[in-house]
Amino acid sequence: MKKLTLLFILFWSGVQAQDFSKLYLNKLESMLGNHIDSMDPEVTNQFIKTMGEHYKDSLTSKAIQKEAIHADKLDQVLRFFDHDITSIDSFVLIEEKTINQDDIFSIDATRKGLIIHNKEVSGFNYSDLFNPISIQKTNYLEKSGDRIQDKAREVIIALAYENKEPVLLELIKVENQLLNGHLKGTKPKKEFEVIFFNKSDQEQIRMYRLHETFVHALNQNE
Secondary structure: OHHHHHHHHHHHHHHHHOHHHHHHHHHHHHHHHHHHHOOOHHHHHHHHHHHOOOHHHHHHHHHHHHHHHHHHHHHHHHHHOOOOOOOOOEEEEEEEEEOOOOOHHHOOOEEEEEEEEOOEEEEEEEEOOOOOOOOEEEOOOOOOOOHHHHHHHHHHHHHHHOOOHHHHHHHHHHHHHHHOOOOOOOOOOEEEEEEEEEOOOOOOEEEEEEEHHHHHHHHHHO
């Protein structure tokens, strides 16, 4: 009986350890569904013509399959710092990656960021080319030399540290306006993903994605 109880505990612990990946993918699927529903009707009709009436399921499924690998890597980062969701109640995770790279011979596959837990900050980086990943502890606050990117990182870290999610959401809206307005055609170089986790909240995981281009709006107001 004791042996069966121990096996059950070990099994349940293993299941629980994967809950972050599951929460992450479920949240992402919901966000993708909302995004697809809000698409321009002409774009929607084009998808229906090329992919059929079940285009939404197809688009979502393909995206989730790709993101499942990323979710597993985030899980590895959390476990590296002993921050899986079975052992802590809340944290904020920021991850930064380089996007829109034109030179295929010098691709920057490094992902870097930090975890905020109980007001303590742990920086990390890893190469996205491998799985399992090799995680290094780093100082994510160190400046890169790019003024716009450093400013974006500084603002995002400050907002995440103070749990100012409404301001992050507002910056995303402002950035979308810029990229659809006078910055149309601009290709952002960095994407920042900010993940808030709180075990006691009804919505346990909330995530936001934005780019360094929101800094242009801040500069206009200075």
